[in-house]
Amino acid sequence: MNQDLRREREAASFNPELLTHVLDGSPESTRRRREIENLILNDPDFQHEDLNFLTRSQRYEVAVRKSATMVKKMREFGIADPEEIMWFKRMHLVNFVEPVGLNFSMFIPTLLNQGTTAQQEKWLLSSKGLQIIGTYAQTEMGHGTHLRGLETTATYDPETQEFILNSPTVTSIKWWPGGLGKTSNHAIVLAQLITKGKCYGLHAFIVPIREIGTHKPLPGITVGDIGPKFGYDEMDNGYLKMDNYRIPRENMLMKHAQVKPDGTYVKPVSNKLTYGTMVFVRSFLVGEAARSLSKACTIAIRYSAVRHQSEIKPGEPEPQILDFQTQQYKLFPLLATAYAFQFVGAYMKETYHRINEDIGQGDLSELPELHALTAGLKAFTSWTTNAAIEACRMACGGHGYSHCSGLPNIYVTFTPTCTFEGENTVMMLQTARFLMKSYDQVHAGKLVCGMVSYLNGLPTQRIQPQQVAVWPAVVDIDSPDSLTEAYKLRATRLVEIAAKNLQNEVIHRKSKEVAWNLTSVDLVRASEAHCHYVAVKLFSEKLLKIEDKSVHAVLRNLCLLYCLYGISQKAGDFLQGSIMTESEITQVNQRIKELLIAIRPDAVALVDAFDFQDVTLGSVLGRYDGNVYENLFEWAKKSPLNKSEVHESYFKYLKPLQSKL
């Protein structure tokens, strides 16, 4: 093991294994996760290949091979539990994605949620075995966020009992679905259902797109890859154009809505149920944000412990760069954020499962809040994580720019999270809509519950936003609870300002919608403050459940740093409305510097606790073992440009210039 890392580990004030159990949920869960990860690490069929050295077509091929192997292996190893499948996949893919991913994450779940029993019988087994490879085609070239704007049509023809699928314009071409370009032979297509001359809005249809056996696109289907992207090189995100393409009536997913053979439309009992998948995906993405950020922190902090550079005291050996206050200030607040998001992710998962059970029993009462909360938290955590991964990368200096660090791939694989599954600004505005509704309820004298219950404390008689909130300013900056209270006051104040500004615009503009647009900056700000409060609150509450004293002490410091750093960054929000005083803000900045010093000895152990076995595969800088520089040199030698001593372009273009010498 690297000497610096050994020393760091020996100096840690706590046992990282105990913290790993906290993150996994239990010691048993840690054990089982490692067991599954080791199946891959010890299997010769899973020799890790570094996709960085391959062309796009080669990367795609490796990814297809990995997917095919994985399906076989999971069957062989008897891995069927969704959580265990996730562990298996992650270790297998390292920082990359797989072309058949949507078959498992979208095609099969949609079939289960929206397909009839007969439909499940027909398609489920073969899609699990990858005989049918499905994807989910919703987004169109000209339409993403606004579902009602989607142009693809599915017109029912009672004569033949078929749906005619059509892409009437260039903008209506399905665009982006993963695995659509080359891999899939089926797609669940979202299209405007038209029957008996009337449009009933979006419905889902199973559309065969390629012939089984030859894999050729079927007549009437135009399908292909949408071209190179920032990342996702090994994924064939695709386009799909349908020219009056016919599918049997039975290919409409009919668990909820139905079209009878004669073309009669039967509407679904409740629309709320379709929320389910969105809520699940978004709450899952919160956990993914935590994971990506934790990984980036692992790499940057380990590298900062190994890298020696510059000098603090002249004449002494070059210090570890982790000893520079500026480096600590870059990385430790991100580490604290990673922990905060881990706990938010765990909470989202629990809550989703709890509410899903309620839904199963017909109780939909908590769904609106969960929907609002997942929307905002997906945006809040992904925006923060997005910037934070890049901060980690740049904290590794030049080497962070090389794919040897693993960080560019973590970034480009993560960053779509900000724009997909609900664009972040749109998500924040959905949360804001819930906040405004809750605000109105409080003003109408009703009590609201759940995460927004703090709004119940709002006085009801204020008019000017400037006069909002003259709270007694006594914040104990060493108490997570007191800091959570400060975040709560900030959220209350910003929700109230947004509500007042909205009311004001409504009076002047006469259209609620125009008023909403002209207040949307304030609304996003309110949602962010709400989400930030939720994150702070969940972190503080988590502390109460930590039994081990030394683990508790180090997590408490991280929690304080997370709270105080946020206050320092948004000091204006806390000074306004007198939530905190100027002298308190000065203390906050001072206390942050003390916390950096306090966390420093445990920094490496804190990233070790994330226990990313795959970091050793995906990042030279994040490895546990050996000499990072020797590893780096070995890695570089594999560069495709090093295949020949002299590149052929020399003879073509440069040698002719040199003949003049």
Next chain:
Amino acid sequence: MNQDLRREREAASFNPELLTHVLDGSPESTRRRREIENLILNDPDFQHEDLNFLTRSQRYEVAVRKSATMVKKMREFGIADPEEIMWFKRMHLVNFVEPVGLNFSMFIPTLLNQGTTAQQEKWLLSSKGLQIIGTYAQTEMGHGTHLRGLETTATYDPETQEFILNSPTVTSIKWWPGGLGKTSNHAIVLAQLITKGKCYGLHAFIVPIREIGTHKPLPGITVGDIGPKFGYDEMDNGYLKMDNYRIPRENMLMKHAQVKPDGTYVKPVSNKLTYGTMVFVRSFLVGEAARSLSKACTIAIRYSAVRHQSEIKPGEPEPQILDFQTQQYKLFPLLATAYAFQFVGAYMKETYHRINEDIGQGDLSELPELHALTAGLKAFTSWTTNAAIEACRMACGGHGYSHCSGLPNIYVTFTPTCTFEGENTVMMLQTARFLMKSYDQVHAGKLVCGMVSYLNGLPTQRIQPQQVAVWPAVVDIDSPDSLTEAYKLRATRLVEIAAKNLQNEVIHRKSKEVAWNLTSVDLVRASEAHCHYVAVKLFSEKLLKIEDKSVHAVLRNLCLLYCLYGISQKAGDFLQGSIMTESEITQVNQRIKELLIAIRPDAVALVDAFDFQDVTLGSVLGRYDGNVYENLFEWAKKSPLNKSEVHESYFKYLKPLQSKL
């Protein structure tokens, strides 16, 4: 032309051509720039190839071909002026880099600055003609920022009158130089000079690394590509390991320091002169930041004018996304920042040339401030631009993630600016050192001049940072001058806090260096505030020089937005020390929303004024003409994965699974 863009242009309140003249410096300069750019646009030898569809090796080859053609063409067209070369290169490269770039940007300039006349005679002409292809090898695998830590040695052997160059460790391997991996046949190598048993520190040596004619690495030289990176795919950033490799004494660049044939070392007259290149490169990078951000804004704003999505009023057609307040709030402050940085860039260029003339006449008095200013502004503008390009990309939703937008390439080509040519945090601390020195001078009763002269207003008797600055809070938020004053007060306050905290740490720590490290977060904050003030000041001053009324009006709005947005983002800094009141901050937030509305009709014309002819080549979303979606579909069809209808990996890995059906 696209109908939306046509309407936008017709509605503009000013003539963008006049603003283009302002940005270029004069109408004549605009004319000449376009003339040169058109040489490329109209030349069949320069048909633009989209590197996005190529493998790394193919990209490298295209880039080498481009470089070779460019050298011939520039000679043919008689382009020799540095500014004109720049215009030519930019249009030619679009968003990419070239393997021989360092020959022109570093090898030749270093030869000119540090080589004797005889050395220039020997190498200059052939390096201009690319017979000698040079690069500049300073950074080592284990050493970047800290020059004294570089390990490569050049030991003089008086017997043979040669230097023996050696890379004694893995960490001493030269790492990163552009064009080093495959392209260059010479490198200027920075090495610790040892003669007569004594080390005299870093000196520059011309080292042949490949044989002219065969291009094979010379014996004793190990050279290659450092492997795939986030960007710079077409660049062969390289490594160089030298094993007791001998070069003639004449290959040491001896304009300043010298080694006599017998090994006697003659030291240079002044060390300050070597500042020159660094200052030049960094001031150039400020202009590059402006340019990259302007380009990103051009693409994002044009796309936002063309893209229709969602709804503001139900039932009405989908609006241009540029009509959403949140979209305006994302993009217009960045547009304002792009203009601010354009003016900062122009100022840096002027100042550099002015001071360079002074230096030519032996007057080095302004060099320290220029050095400090370029360091900080390089960091300030590159950090801001870095985040802003990504914000532009994400403002384009999913399509921003595709290389069709051009934005991923702009980002990955720009982002190294934050870590190269002086890592940004290190740069900020250099500026801070100058600020602290100026602060001490003021306290010693001396006057300071230039951009830090505001420190002269500091009272000298304060002790507690909290008591700093009780200025009368009357800021006119509609006056750029008054806002500049507010930024000045903020900078003063943060410089003073950093200085006080530094003094305080010095008292407690007993080591100045440890105290410096423990204050470095405050020092960086002070530098940022100083740089922000400089940017605001230069923008405000630029307004005074704009004669055309309509151009003045729209630039004034942008200047106000730049100032107010900064205040809103850092409200805490302006509330503390009572620079502004809470009610003023509320007004700032309100005024920002009004400015978004005011700027909206001119947004497209404001990016047109940047006049990027190459955006049409490098971005489907940023084009002037035609239907963006049809262009996008045509572009996607060129994807390498679309070469065959069925990818071979289907037959290898998926078909076997399907045989079971």
